[in-house]
Amino acid sequence: MSSPRVHLFDSTLRDGAQTHGVDFSAADKAAVARSLDSLGIDYIEGGWPGANPTDDTFFANPPTLSRARLCAFGMTRRAGRSADNDPGLRALLEAQAPVAVLVGKSWDFQCKVALGVEPDENVRMIADSIALMVREKGEAMYDAEHFFDGYKANPDYAVSCLKAALDAGARWAVLCDTNGGTLPHEVEAITAAVIAAGVPGDQVAIHCHNDTDNAVANSLAAVRAGARQVQGTINGLGERCGNANLISVIPSLTLKMGYDVGLNPDGLARLTEISRALDERLNRAPNTHAPYVGVSAFAHKGGLHVSAVEKDPRCYEHIDPALVGNRRQILVSDQAGRSNVLSRLREVGLEVDPDEPKVARVVDEVKLREFKGYAYDGAGASFELLARRLLHRVPEYFRLSSFRVIDERRWNAKGELITLSEATIKAVIGDQHLMTVAEGNGPVNALDAALRKVLMPVYPQLSDLRLVDYKVRILTPDAATAAITRVLIESADSTGARWTTVGVSSNVIDASYNALHDSITYKLFTAEVPARDAAGAVAAAE
Ligand SMILES: CC(=O)SCCNC(=O)CCNC(=O)[C@H](O)C(C)(C)COP(=O)(O)OP(=O)(O)OC[C@H]1O[C@@H](n2cnc3c(N)ncnc32)[C@H](O)[C@@H]1OP(=O)(O)O
Numbered sequence: 082m083s084s085p086r087v088h089l090f091d092s093t094l095r096d097g098a099q100t101h102g103v104d105f106s107a108a109d110k111a112a113v114a115r116s117l118d119s120l121g122i123d124y125i126e127g128g129w130p131g132a133n134p135t136d137d138t139f140f141a142n143p144p145t146l147s148r149a150r151l152c153a154f155g156m157t158r159r160a161g162r163s164a165d166n167d168p169g170l171r172a173l174l175e176a177q178a179p180v181a182v183l184v185g186k187s188w189d190f191q192c193k194v195a196l197g198v199e200p201d202e203n204v205r206m207i208a209d210s211i212a213l214m215v216r217e218k219g220e221a222m223y224d225a226e227h228f229f230d231g232y233k234a235n236p237d238y239a240v241s242c243l244k245a246a247l248d249a250g251a252r253w254a255v256l257c258d259t260n261g262g263t264l265p266h267e268v269e270a271i272t273a274a275v276i277a278a279g280v281p282g283d284q285v286a287i288h289c290h291n292d293t294d295n296a297v298a299n300s301l302a303a304v305r306a307g308a309r310q311v312q313g314t315i316n317g318l319g320e321r322c323g324n325a326n327l328i329s330v331i332p333s334l335t336l337k338m339g340y341d342v343g344l345n346p347d348g349l350a351r352l353t354e355i356s357r358a359l360d361e362r363l364n365r366a367p368n369t370h371a372p373y374v375g376v377s378a379f380a381h382k383g384g385l386h387v388s389a390v391e392k393d394p395r396c397y398e399h400i401d402p403a404l405v406g407n408r409r410q411i412l413v414s415d416q417a418g419r420s421n422v423l424s425r426l427r428e429v430g431l432e433v434d435p436d437e438p439k440v441a442r443v444v445d446e447v448k449l450r451e452f453k454g455y456a457y458d459g460a461g462a463s464f465e466l467l468a469r470r471l472l473h474r475v476p477e478y479f480r481l482s483s484f485r486v487i488d489e490r491r492w493n494a495k496g497e498l499i500t501l502s503e504a505t506i507k508a509v510i511g512d513q514h515l516m517t518v519a520e521g522n523g524p525v526n527a528l529d530a531a532l533r534k535v536l537m538p539v540y541p542q543l544s545d546l547r548l549v550d551y552k553v554r555i556l557t558p559d560a561a562t563a564a565i566t567r568v569l570i571e572s573a574d575s576t577g578a579r580w581t582t583v584g585v586s587s588n589v590i591d592a593s594y595n596a597l598h599d600s601i602t603y604k605l606f607t608a609e610v611p612a613r614d615a616a617g618a619v620a621a622a623e
């Protein structure tokens with residue numbers, strides 16, 4: 082028997098554009114629409130033609146979609162006008178989109194307060210506007226705004242709005258939890274009651290907002306009650322707290338509830354990629370704890386968990402991460418046991434006999450250092466260097482004799498107040514003692530510049546090393562300026578590799594140096610560069 086079909090409606094480009102801090106260009110909209118189409122989404126709501134120049138530009142020349150139906154959003158006609166003479170509806174008719182989505186009131190209180198019209202006139206506004214869109218475009222849906230609040234206040238009126246839209250030819254009646262305050266058991270009961278009142282389930286859609294953190298649960302509850310279209314956005318973008326996150330809705334509907342959502346064969350396995358690509362486009366840091374697709378969604382930290390996951394991942398994973406394009410990660414920290422360490426070492430290609438006594442030393446050393454302030458679950462490169470040093474060896478590419486950093490705040494020749502830093506480094510490479518000085522716009526920048534200046538002639542492999550992120554955390558805030566400081570540095574190079582290192586000290590520059598030292602060592606070690614002397618020859622010890 083084939084699985085029941087639930088249609089997917091994506092509103093990333095319409096309700097998602099109402100997200101605080103999100104601003105799509107017309108080109109962004111076209112690119113996002115294409116990627117949603119490649120996933121196999123049924124409907125893509127592109128925006129509101131007539132509302133702003135971006136949406137007008139988008140709908141004047143929309144991308145060609147292979148499968149999805151492009152929807153243009155608008156509102157029912159204004160009171161006192163005919164649908165044919167309504168400028169808002171005219172803009173929708175002119176938009177290059179085969180489907181119109183019209184928002185209209187379904188709560189009598191909103192008719193009186195927000196629109197200032199009698200409830201009966203609102204029903205006529207819905208019917209006239211939908212009829213026009215069906216006649217001119219072929220397909221229309223009615224977004225029943227505030228449906229659940231309206232149903233609680235006056236169920237007959239709320240249902241009469243849905244029926245007016247369907248009688249006028251709407252393909253879907255969309256039950257909107259506009260204020261996002263409805264809970265899953267209420268959504269399920271009200272959706273079931275609507276269907277029992279004669280609205281066919283295969284014409285009922287659900288549109289939930291996340292104001293009680295239940296938008297996904299509410300969407301699933303409506304499907305349980307018989308709704309056959311789910312609306313949402315990628316990563317839960319949307320007005321206020323956002324909309325139902327389709328990235329969570331889709332695998333829950335397919336993998337847990339057995340519905341067919343019509344995705345292309347590789348669609349499910351592309352969810353992680355699609356989610357992260359949208360964040361990248363919007364310049365937002367991905368939510369590492371996002372269900373299904375977050376970096377931490379299948380990251381195991383507790384020693385008991387890792388020990389069992391090594392035996393069978395089902396012990397602590399609700400699905401195989403690969404099904405949604407994600408992957409498992411084993412973290413090492415003070416919550417770790419031998420299993421975490423062995424697994425992480427295997428991941429970096431270091432096969433160690435499980436009975437090797439040095440493994441226990443690695444576990445103990447990690448726990449001791451984490452007690453002092455290190456954090457290895459976010460600094461995989463520093464962990465790898467630590468473990469390799471304890472188990473085997475890592476070349477000493479250079480030795481620091483000393484560094485000195487001075488800051489100067491002064492007025493420059495243009496009369497501007499500037500602060501410059503200057504770092505002096507004395508290092509030993511092979512048996513040569515070298516010294517260099519470099520300036521930077523801050524002490525760590527100057528230190529980094531001086532280190533590269535002294536090392537690059539001997540290790541040209543460092544030329545593409547970039548520091549891409551720098552985080553400082555004060556670990557003992559009570560000690561004020563004498564606090565312990567943890568620095569995390571994320572580095573990258575031209576191969577696309579990224580790695581994170583950690584340094585800890587009571588002095589922020591010293592902590593930064595430690596993290597920088599690990600970053601440089603990791604880069605040279607993973608590039609299999611041998612330690613050299615200052616003349617560039619491979620050092621004798623190597
Ligand atoms: C629940 C939702 O998310 S609905 C989508 C919300 N999204 C947006 O509002 C984003 C795009 N919106 C816009 O660019 C603008 O609001 C526009 C262009 C649509 C309208 O702008 P304006 O004409 O300046 O009106 P404004 O936004 O101030 O007020 C909305 C008007 O629409 C009326 N209105 C609201 N809903 C409806 C409806 N369903 N049917 C008819 N009229 C409606 C309001 O009563 C109000 O009328 P008033 O000005 O006579 O009081």
Ligand SMILES: CC(=O)C(=O)O
Pocket residue numbers: 096184224225226227257258259260288290
């Ligand atoms: C239409 C819509 O976005 C809402 O009612 O929430």
